[in-house]
Structure formats: structure tokens, C-alpha cells
Amino acid sequence: MEKISVLSMFRDSESYLAEALHRLDALERETKDFSFEYFFYENDSTDNTVDIINRWIIKKDGSRLSEIL
Numbered sequence: 001m002e003k004i005s006v007l008s009m010f011r012d013s014e015s016y017l018a019e020a021l022h023r024l025d026a027l028e029r030e031t032k033d034f035s036f037e038y039f040f041y042e043n044d045s046t047d048n049t050v051d052i053i054n055r056w057i058i059k060k061d062g063s064r065l066s067e068i069l
Helices: 014-030 049-057
Strands: 002-010 034-043 062-067
Touching: 014 034, 014 049, 034 049, 049 062
Parallel strands: 002 034, 034 062
Antiparallel strands: none
């Protein structure tokens, strides 16, 4: 099975992050011939970006790296 790797960076992305993750879930459901892995980098968010990513990625193949400046 082929693999699709998704790399993304986030900072203070709470306002649109839930919709973006919902679309990734939909893409996974529609794309049965591929597996997905996710690598998210979060940079010093002051909103709920980290919590949203953590709740979502725990069910996925991938990881999140956070940096606090």
C-alpha cells in the first residue's frame, strides 16, 4: 500500500483547524488505496491549537512537535 505523508505547520490556528482536520479525515475515507501519516509542527500558539491537534493525532499515524519561544 502506498503512503501519503502530510506535513503541516500551525500557529494560533484554532479558528480553522477543526475544519482542516475534518477534511483530512474525509480524504482518508475516500482514498482507500493509500495509508496516511501526519507530521505537524506547532509554533508557540496562544489559543487551543495544541489541544485540538493532540486530540486528533492520537488516533493517527504521525506526530506533533511543539515549540515554545
